[in-house]
Amino acid sequence: MTASHPELTTDQFAAKIFDVVRGAASAQALYLGDRLGWYRTLADHGPSTATELAERSGTDARYAREWLEQQVVSGVLTADLAHDPVRFELPRAHAAVLVDTESTSFMLPLARLFAATGVRLPDLVQAYRTGGGVSWAQLGVDAREAQGAMNRPVFSTQLTIELLPLVPDLHQLLTAGGRVADIGCGEGWASIALAVGYPSLHVHGIDVDAPSIAAAARNASERGVADRVTFDVADAAELRDAAYDAVFAFECIHDLPDPVGVLAAMRRIAEPGAPVIVMDERTADVFTPDAGPVEELLYGYSILCCLPDGKSHENTVATGTVMRASTLDTYARSAGFDGASVLPIDHEFFRFYRLQ
Structure with a gap:
């Protein structure tokens, strides 16, 4: 057929x-x-x-x-x-x-991201020929800032106001306060949103990219939450101590060369019974030609950015942007969880999972 x-x-x-x-x-x-x-x-x-x-x-x-x-x-x-x-x-x-960086209609960062990938098209051609990659570091400032700016409105205006309250037990836990980890935090907008939306929380953002962490620290200071939000440059897969009342990974698992290793670390650092939450792309359950314009855009990200970055690392699983729910479930089970269940949060671009 x-x-x-x-x-x-x-x-x-x-x-x-x-x-x-x-x-x-x-x-x-x-x-x-x-x-x-x-x-x-x-x-x-x-x-x-x-x-x-x-x-x-x-x-x-x-x-x-x-x-x-x-x-x-x-x-x-x-x-x-x-x-x-x-x-x-x-x-x-x-x-x-x-121009409205807090509006969920803010689309200008899309142009900035694809300008960054356009500069690297000769490198992408070579990578496609050889099986190599083009890293986020090679894509540069435009790509890094675009990634943070694209997700900022969702985090700032929806995450703690509209989305997380749809999961009552999670919302109640975060409202009560405690210490949470934001794995792959990038420029820190999710960490900041959690701190603003849940004033009793202390948030620890972790990312391997030093320029992103520097930007995250500036952003937290400008938003007045630096006393409750800290950031560190670290490889999440190497984290060991169970110290967090909740662990999040916002739109980063599909980028990781070793998602199983990071998910296993998220399981380790969560206190017993603490929720481990992943937000990633909302994709169709299987590949289908009529998946629609959102998935078409996700494939654009994947062929120009996320897959080449994944392939720039050694020993990579090379997931790409279009990560199906079944793929994340497989990764979660390999990391020691019983699976990844989809949370009742309806969003046009993102899907939320609880790993159990």
């Missing part, structure tokens, strides 16, 4: 590819607007001419005008053609998507 999308004519498929390439150009234009501060400047100052935007952002006016016109043509900005010179505006509804 052959499974596929409905067959397109040559012209229909050519139009599809045209839209794909047009979207790629638009994504790079989004990156320019992000890194040059143009979206933020338009949001802060309102309708602006190209010269005004350039002066306020310390950039070149001729480039600014070309970019502004492209943004209007692509439907991102609006233009007041009655004004001479033309004024360009970022609509308020669009600002939530492009």
Whole structure:
């Protein structure tokens, strides 16, 4: 049996590819607007001419005008053609998507991530030929910051307010306080959210990436929770002492070269009976061509970022982004758990598991 999308004519498929390439150009234009501060400047100052935007952002006016016109043509900005010179505006509804870092509609980090992978396409070609990898360190600052920024709104506005309260016993335990570990904490937004949402908690964030840990410490200090949130650079698989009342791993298990080793360590460091919770991608149960746009995006992450990073390590299982529930269950059983049960938390992008 052959499974596929409905067959397109040559012209229909050519139009599809045209839209794909047009979207790629638009994504790079989004990156320019992000890194040059143009979206933020338009949001802060309102309708602006190209010269005004350039002066306020310390950039070149001729480039600014070309970019502004492209943004209007692509439907991102609006233009007041009655004004001479033309004024360009970022609509308020669009600002939530492009500049509001706490909005669950914030999408700009996606462009930053794929800009980072685009720079490394020659390395990815070589990795695909040889079976090697391209690490997060090689992808650099753009990828690291994009990863943190993509998940920040979910953690800041949903995690402790909407999602974890759906599991009453877990919510009650966290409300009572104690000490929890956040494995693979990245830039610390989940750790910070836990501390803000549960004021009696002390949170210990752990990650192997030193720049991420440095950013996490700054973020915790800026949010006023550094007295209850600490961060350390460490290999989670080497942790030994049972010292935590709950252990979390937010969207990192699929990235790990040795997920079984880390899950086994999470089991070791949890106090007897303490919950061990994993949040990872919400994927279809099995590979299917009609899995939808979210899974299409997850495969984009996987082929350009997560799988190459996994393959950059020795002795790796090379999971990739599209980790099925059955795969995590297998990892959990290999780590000494009885399995991974799906928690009753409904989210478009993520699935929550309790390891028992």
